[in-house]
Amino acid sequence: MAQSLTHGEMTLPADWRDLFALTKPRVMSLVVFTALCGLLAAPVSVSPVLGFASILAIALGAGASGALNQWYEAGLDAKMKRTANRPLPAGRLDPQTALQFGVGLAAFSLFLMLFASNWQATLLLAASILFYVFVYTMWLKPRTPQNIVIGGAAGAFPPLIGWVAATGSVAPLPVLLFLLIFLWTPPHFWALALFVRSDYAAAGIPMMPVVAGERATRRQVLLYAIIMAGAAIAPWPLGYTGALYGWTSAILSALFVLLSLRVGTRQSAEGDLMLPEKRLFAFSIAYLFILFGAVVADRWVLA
Amino acid sequence: MTEEPTKPPFDEAEYRRRQRSRANLMAWLLGALAILFFLITIAKMQIFQ
Numbered sequence: 001m002a003q004s005l006t007h008g009e010m011t012l013p014a015d016w017r018d019l020f021a022l023t024k025p026r027v028m029s030l031v032v033f034t035a036l037c038g039l040l041a042a043p044v045s046v047s048p049v050l051g052f053a054s055i056l057a058i059a060l061g062a063g064a065s066g067a068l069n070q071w072y073e074a075g076l077d078a079k080m081k082r083t084a085n086r087p088l089p090a091g092r093l094d095p096q097t098a099l100q101f102g103v104g105l106a107a108f109s110l111f112l113m114l115f116a117s118n119w120q121a122t123l124l125l126a127a128s129i130l131f132y133v134f135v136y137t138m139w140l141k142p143r144t145p146q147n148i149v150i151g152g153a154a155g156a157f158p159p160l161i162g163w164v165a166a167t168g169s170v171a172p173l174p175v176l177l178f179l180l181i182f183l184w185t186p187p188h189f190w191a192l193a194l195f196v197r198s199d200y201a202a203a204g205i206p207m208m209p210v211v212a213g214e215r216a217t218r219r220q221v222l223l224y225a226i227i228m229a230g231a232a233i234a235p236w237p238l239g240y241t242g243a244l245y246g247w248t249s250a251i252l253s254a255l256f257v258l259l260s261l262r263v264g265t266r267q268s269a270e271g272d273l274m275l276p277e278k279r280l281f282a283f284s285i286a287y288l289f290i291l292f293g294a295v296v297a298d299r300w301v302l303a
Numbered sequence: 304m305t306e307e308p309t310k311p312p313f314d315e316a317e318y319r320r321r322q323r324s325r326a327n328l329m330a331w332l333l334g335a336l337a338i339l340f341f342l343i344t345i346a347k348m349q350i351f352q
Contacts, residue, residue: 013321016328049346053339116343 014097018087022070023063031062031158037292038162041299046166053116054165060109061125065132067102072137079203121165128157145211152185173240183228187221191281195274222264229253245298252287
């Protein structure tokens with residue numbers, strides 16, 4: 001493995017904790033959970049070993065995407081308070097090590113997926129890594145306020161990959177789950193962007209609140225929340241899930257829209273604590289965890 | 304006249320500590336992967352039986 005941090009004449013090897021931090025472990029937890037739910041919701045029985053290996057491959061792929069994202073954005077991260085202490089901008093890791101780690105991890109995740117499941121899931125995993133790194137990180141994020149909307153597709157892949165790893169084919173339910181995360185991403189990230197707007201502005205990232213202003217962002221948060229709620233409930237009337245998921249999604253989506261309504265219809269004042277935005281951001285994470293848990297519970301408990 | 308910045312003294316104990324912790328981690332990871340690959344092979348053999 002490459003060396004980092006010059007320390008006198010010699011260089012210190014990178015600390016493994018910094019390499020681990022490069023994989024964005026908190027983001028990875030959501031990826032692992034949604035992928036696992038996609039795999040468990042599939043109507044086939046999967047060997048626990050192969051299921052575990054497939055989920056591990058997805059987690060490593062997500063970690064590789066996070067590492068390559070941080071390698072590319074080290075300069076931007078240094079300008080934002082929220083990210084300035086990451087290993088690269090803080091100078092605890094050198095860029096070459098981060099790049100080698102990211103590429104190596106991506107290659108290994110694809111190899112593991114191919115070995116443990118099938119080429120269809122491997123192809124989807126490769127597409128999600130390439131999409132996140134090249135389309136979202138390098139192309140969209142620095143150029144357009146719609147970065148989150150289109151880039152959200154990268155984060156929406158895991159349940160689809162989990163399902164395909166189990167079955168070898170795509171079906172309507174995982175596509176609806178893909179759509180749910182895709183539509184969930186804008187209100188989730190724009191709620192965050194509203195209360196860390198100054199950070200994004202300092203780094204020159206064209207996030208919606210920076211480019212289009214607060215009012216337009218708030219309107220879009222509400223709009224996307226309403227469309228997302230429709231997509232979240234859709235599997236129930238379409239017959240792909242039962243009442244357990246149906247009622248859970250209906251109640252939680254109504255709450256999501258209510259919280260978005262509060263965000264969408266207000267304007268922040270000087271010294272505003274942005275509590276409704278923070279509340280929506282926190283709720284949106286719990287929302288996705290509970291909804292995906294309900295998909296699995298619906299299949300396993302009520303089957 | 305400008306003075307050259309003084310380099311920090313090389314801390315060999317820290318260097319060895321990091322080397323050791325990474326070597327330990329790599330050993331555990333390689334061991335875990337060897338077991339995982341063995342189990343995947345067994346699971347696949349059972350599927351194709």
